[in-house]
Amino acid sequence: MPIDPDFQKNREKVGKEEGVANWGPIDPPEKLGIRGTYVAVDWDICTGCGTCIEVCPAKLYEWVDTSGHPTSDKKAFPARESDCIQCFQCDKRCPVQAIRVIFWPSRCLVAMSYLFMAQMMFGLGYGIFMGPYLGLRIPLFVGWVIVPIGFFFMASPGIYFPKKGIPQEGKTTMDTTVLVDSGTYGIVRHPQFLGVVMLMSASILISQHWLSAVVGILTLVWGYSIYLPKEEEGLIIRFGDDYKRYMERVPGLNPLVGVIRLLRRKKKK
Ligand code: SF4
Ligand code: SF4
Numbered sequence: 188m189p190i191d192p193d194f195q196k197n198r199e200k201v202g203k204e205e206g207v208a209n210w211g212p213i214d215p216p217e218k219l220g221i222r223g224t225y226v227a228v229d230w231d232i233c234t235g236c237g238t239c240i241e242v243c244p245a246k247l248y249e250w251v252d253t254s255g256h257p258t259s260d261k262k263a264f265p266a267r268e269s270d271c272i273q274c275f276q277c278d279k280r281c282p283v284q285a286i287r288v289i290f291w292p293s294r295c296l297v298a299m300s301y302l303f304m305a306q307m308m309f310g311l312g313y314g315i316f317m318g319p320y321l322g323l324r325i326p327l328f329v330g331w332v333i334v335p336i337g338f339f340f341m342a343s344p345g346i347y348f349p350k351k352g353i354p355q356e357g358k359t360t361m362d363t364t365v366l367v368d369s370g371t372y373g374i375v376r377h378p379q380f381l382g383v384v385m386l387m388s389a390s391i392l393i394s395q396h397w398l399s400a401v402v403g404i405l406t407l408v409w410g411y412s413i414y415l416p417k418e419e420e421g422l423i424i425r426f427g428d429d430y431k432r433y434m435e436r437v438p439g440l441n442p443l444v445g446v447i448r449l450l451r452r453k454k455k456k
Contacts, residue, residue: 188232189229189232189283189284189285190221190227190228190229190232190284190285190286190287191229192287192358194210194221194227194229194287195210195224198210198211198212198220198221199211199212201213201220204222204264205266207222207223207224207264207265207266207268208222208223208224209221209222210222210227215253215255215256216253216254216255216256217255217256217257218231219231219253219256219262222262222264222265223265223268224268224289225268225271225288225289225291226247226265226268226271226277226286226288227265227286227287227288227289228262228263228264228265228285228286229285229286229287230253230256230262230285231256231258232258232283232284232285233258233259233262233263233281233283233285234258234259234282234283234285235250235253235258235259235260235261235262235263236281236282236283237263238277238280238281238282239263239277239280239281239286240263242276242277242280243276243277244272244274244276244420244424245267245270245271245272246270247265247266247267247268247270247271248263248264248265248266248277249263249264249266250262250263250264251263251264263286269293269294271288271293272417272418272420272421272424273288273290273421273425274420274421274422274424274425275288275362275425276424276425288362289358289362290358290359290361290362293414293417295413295414295417296414299383299406299409299410299414302402302406303383303386303387303406305402306387306390306399306402306403306406307386307387307390309390309394309396309398309399309402310387310389310390310391310393310394310396310399310403311334311390311393311394313393313394313396313399314327314330314390314393314394314395315393319393319394319395320394320395320396320397321395322395323395326392326393326395327392327393327395329392330388330389330390330391330392330393331389331393333385333386333388333389333392334386334389334393336385337382337383337384337385337386337388337389338382338386339371339382340371340378340379340381340382340385341378341379341382341383341385341386342379342382343370343371343372343378343379343382344361344379346370346371347367347369347370347371347372348360348361348363348367351363351365351367351369351370352364352365352367353365366426366429366430366433368433368436368437372437373437373445373449374437374442374445374446374449375437375438375439375440375441375442375445376419376433376434376437376438376439376440377415377418377439377440380410380411380414380415380440381440381442383407383410384407384440387403387406387407388403390403391403411440415439419439436448436452
């Protein structure tokens with residue numbers, strides 16, 4: 188029997204081990220419960236085969252001795268859940284379906300989201316209530332034109348994943364098992380991030396304030412150099428050759444190149 192997909196509802200959290208949640212019932216050595224929340228392993232199902240430890244590119248699992256347990260005397264422990272790049276390899280390849288990986292915003296993404304919201308609120312608020320700091324009218328106008336386009340790109344997962352994605356049973360469409368490559372995903376591979384770039388740039392143009400520029404640029408450089416490569420690594424592993432071909436077809440973030448390539452593809456058809 189596989190891990191309960193609704194274990195967070197059906198089981199009680201009974202403590203933490205090295206920062207990783209334990210879900211009961213636990214009565215060692217025969218009954219060990221589930222370890223982990225976003226990368227969760229049902230220790231009562233795990234047979235200690237080691238596949239997850241072998242395939243995990245983030246090397247986040249560790250062996251834990253569980254002598255006396257009926258299915259195996261060692262179990263895979265998701266020691267560093269936050270390192271998961273959501274490639275879903277362990278989830279897919281565990282022979283007894285003891286693992287459940289759930290899409291969740293990583294710490295990096297949460298931190299970026301807070302900085303993004305603060306920069307946006309400050310920039311737009313300043314522009315609206317105080318007027319642009321440098322008083323330049325054209326950048327102000329361009330900024331307001333970019334805002335709705337940025338919101339549209341940022342909402343891409345919410346618009347296209349429910350239509351085109353196919354989730355695993357019991358999971359959200361964010362855990363799609365098929366590559367979504369149409370709509371804004373046919374223009375750039377990271378439309379949500381592009382939306383954030385647009386909105387933060389718009390906030391700088393509208394406020395024309397140095398604080399908005401400093402926070403915006405630092406957040407975008409951080410996201411581009413740390414968050415995006417990690418996300419892409421997970422997607423390459425998750426979708427394999429399909430994603431590699433998608434990378435050849437569609438640029439990461441450049442919408443101009445993306446539109447030109449999209450038009451060329453449409454013309455060829
Ligand atoms: S792949 Fe499954 S059965 Fe094998 S060690 Fe990992 S959790 Fe246990
Ligand atoms: S989803 Fe990928 S990165 Fe995350 S724990 Fe499983 S194998 Fe490791």
